[in-house]
Amino acid sequence: xxxKRHDAPDAPGLAAIAADLAPxxxxxASINLGNPVLAQGTPEAPAGITVDLAHEIGRRLGLPVxxxxxxxxxxxFEAMADGRAxxxxxxxxxxxxxxxxxxxxxVVIEGVYAVPRDSALATVEDVxxxxxxxxxxxxxxxxxxxxxxxxxxxxxxGAEGVDTFRTLDLEAGAGIRQPMAAYxxxxxxxxxxxxxFMEIRQAVGTTKDRAPETxxxxxxxxxxxxxxxxVADALRRSGQDPALLAP
Numbered sequence: 001x002x003x004k005r006h007d008a009p010d011a012p013g014l015a016a017i018a019a020d021l022a023p024x025x026x027x028x029a030s031i032n033l034g035n036p037v038l039a040q041g042t043p044e045a046p047a048g049i050t051v052d053l054a055h056e057i058g059r060r061l062g063l064p065v066x067x068x069x070x071x072x073x074x075x076x077f078e079a080m081a082d083g084r085a086x087x088x089x090x091x092x093x094x095x096x097x098x099x100x101x102x103x104x105x106x107v108v109i110e111g112v113y114a115v116p117r118d119s120a121l122a123t124v125e126d127v128x129x130x131x132x133x134x135x136x137x138x139x140x141x142x143x144x145x146x147x148x149x150x151x152x153x154x155x156x157x158g159a160e161g162v163d164t165f166r167t168l169d170l171e172a173g174a175g176i177r178q179p180m181a182a183y184x185x186x187x188x189x190x191x192x193x194x195x196x197f198m199e200i201r202q203a204v205g206t207t208k209d210r211a212p213e214t215x216x217x218x219x220x221x222x223x224x225x226x227x228x229x230x231v232a233d234a235l236r237r238s239g240q241d242p243a244l245l246a247p
Contacts, residue, residue, distance in 0.1 A: 087204060
C-alpha cells in the first residue's frame with residue numbers, strides 16, 4: 001500500500017467531485033497485481049498503467065492517492081464492493097456492472113487458450129465441447145465470460161488458470177494473451193490456440209452510488225488520457241505494447 005499526495009483542485013466543481021469520489025479525503029485505488037499487463041511491482045512499490053491512471057486522476061482532483069494492491073481481479077472487485085476502495089481498474093463485465101459504474105475501456109487485451117502440444121483441439125470453437133475442462137483464474141474476466149457463454153465445456157477454477165491447467169492435467173487453460181504466451185514459450189509441451197475467445201475491455205470503475213457528475217468526469221478524463229497519449233506512454237513505460245490502447 002502506497003500513498004502519494006497531490007495539490008488541491010482549482011475549480012469548485014472538481015472539489016465537489018473529489019469529495020464525492022473520495023469521502024475519506026484520500027483516493028483509494030484498488031490495483032490488481034495479478035494482471036501483469038496492467039500492474040507490476042510489489043504492494044509496497046506498484047507500477048504500471050493502472051497505477052499511473054490512479055495518480056493522474058488524483059492529481060486532477062487534488063487528492064492524495066492510496067494504492068491497495070491485490071493478486072486477483074476478484075479481490076480488487078471485492079474491495080470496491082465492500083467500500084474499502086474508491087476506484088477499481090477491471091474488465092467490463094455484466095456481472096460487475098451491477099455494482100460498478102465503468103468508463104469506456106482504456107486498454108483492450110485478449111483472452112486465449114493454451115492446450116497440450118499434441119491436443120486435437122485446433123480452434124477456439126473446438127474447446128467448447130463435452131469433456132473439455134478449462135482451467136481459469138477464479139473471478140477473472142475470462143472466468144465470468146466463459147461461465148456465461150460456454151455451452152459444453154466445463155470451467156475449473158483455481159488461484160491461477162495455468163497452474164490449474166497443469167496440475168490437474170486439464171484439456172485447456174484460459175488466460176490473458178501476454179502472460180499465456182510467456183508461459184507457452186517456457187513450456188515446450190504446450191501451445192496456444194490461434195485466435196481469441198474474448199476481448200477483455202479494461203476500464204476505470206467506481207461504485208454506482210456516486211454522483212452522475214463524478215462518473216461523467218471519470219469517463220471524460222479517460223477519453224482525454226487516451227487521446228493525449230497518456231495511456232500509450234504509460235503502457236510503453238511499463239514495457240507493454242502501446243497498441244493495446246483502446247479505440
